[in-house]
Amino acid sequence: MNLPSKEKTGKKPKVKTVSPFLSLQMGKRVVCPRCGNDWHFYEVAEDVMLTTRYIQNADGSFTPQSDESSILGEVKFFCGECNTDLTQFHNRLMEMLF
Numbered sequence: 001m002n003l004p005s006k007e008k009t010g011k012k013p014k015v016k017t018v019s020p021f022l023s024l025q026m027g028k029r030v031v032c033p034r035c036g037n038d039w040h041f042y043e044v045a046e047d048v049m050l051t052t053r054y055i056q057n058a059d060g061s062f063t064p065q066s067d068e069s070s071i072l073g074e075v076k077f078f079c080g081e082c083n084t085d086l087t088q089f090h091n092r093l094m095e096m097l098f
């Protein structure tokens with residue numbers, strides 16, 4: 001005897017309580033291992049070369065055209081609360097910077 005009705009009820013749809021999108025976002029948060037801060041951070045770039053292009057006008061005055069900055073040294077990443085070096089998380093910042 002076949003019981004097709006029993007086979008149907010045996011498959012229950014899985015209900016996800018947390019959306020995949022939310023869990024992904026939460027899992028990506030950087031947390032300071034020393035003080036637990038996960039809101040305030042800062043970045044320090046060493047040896048930045050700033051190039052500004054100018055046009056000299058007819059009256060001898062100058063007008064800036066564009067700024068270009070090149071980071072020649074290291075870029076470090078710190079906790080904004082306790083100043084712990086979090087450079088190991090800097091790639092995360094680059095990935096999540098919008």
Ligand SMILES: [Zn+2]
Nearest residue numbers: 032035079082
């Ligand atoms: Zn901290």
